[in-house]
Amino acid sequence: MADEYLLDTPVVRDFIDDVRDAIAAADSPAAACDAIRPRFAALLADPAWLPERFQQPNPDSGMGGGIGQWLLFRAEDRSLTLFALIVPSGSATPIHDHLAWGLVGLYRGTQDEEIYAEGGGVLELVEHRSLRPGDFYALIPPHDDIHRVRTTSAETSVSLHLLTNDTGCVWRHAYDAESGETRPFRSGYVNVACDEDDSPQHSH
Numbered sequence: 001m002a003d004e005y006l007l008d009t010p011v012v013r014d015f016i017d018d019v020r021d022a023i024a025a026a027d028s029p030a031a032a033c034d035a036i037r038p039r040f041a042a043l044l045a046d047p048a049w050l051p052e053r054f055q056q057p058n059p060d061s062g063m064g065g066g067i068g069q070w071l072l073f074r075a076e077d078r079s080l081t082l083f084a085l086i087v088p089s090g091s092a093t094p095i096h097d098h099l100a101w102g103l104v105g106l107y108r109g110t111q112d113e114e115i116y117a118e119g120g121g122v123l124e125l126v127e128h129r130s131l132r133p134g135d136f137y138a139l140i141p142p143h144d145d146i147h148r149v150r151t152t153s154a155e156t157s158v159s160l161h162l163l164t165n166d167t168g169c170v171w172r173h174a175y176d177a178e179s180g181e182t183r184p185f186r187s188g189y190v191n192v193a194c195d196e197d198d199s200p201q202h203s204h
């Protein structure tokens with residue numbers, strides 16, 4: 001295996017180089033996220049670097065609603081990924097977690113986001129926020145780790161995710177809003193297959 005650049009451009013390579021330098025120099029996830037912020041903001045503000053082919057919905061989505069998750073970069077050791085999440089107008093993700101820290105921001109369209117906290121098997125809605133292009137936040141579990149996003153714009157929304165795991169291929173959790181129950185959840189990527197022999201890990 002090697003580093004995978006599904007979108008192999010100087011913009012992506014420079015970004016990942018800077019991110020790796022920031023992570024290596026930081027003494028905590030929060031410090032790393034702070035150091036990466038300016039570069040992440042620049043990526044969200046640049047209208048030219050992400051080709052249309054990585055902004056297409058996926059009719060065969062494992063998340064439903066035509067939602068597409070396009071892998072752009074994955075580290076050889078699967079400790080870092082950059083991907084675009086495409087959510088068609090009116091579609092919403094399941095409530096889900098990520099199990100890794102990183103940065104998440106909106107590139108195109110608008111989204112409503114509901115953030116939940118889990119305690120004693122109960123899911124509590126703790127925050128509701130509306131996102132516009134350029135908005136982003138650091139996700140550091142358990143803070144902000146469980147959420148659901150819905151596209152509120154007439155156009156498809158595109159969000160960028162820089163996370164410190166192989167988010168599309170790891171087994172994580174989807175939550176039932178009413179009961180708080182979890183089920184094993186693997187979102188997959190539109191453009192890269194996950195290893196089939198991986199089985200769901202412990203789901204509770």
Ligand SMILES: [Fe+2]
Nearest residue numbers: 096097098147
């Ligand atoms: Fe998410």
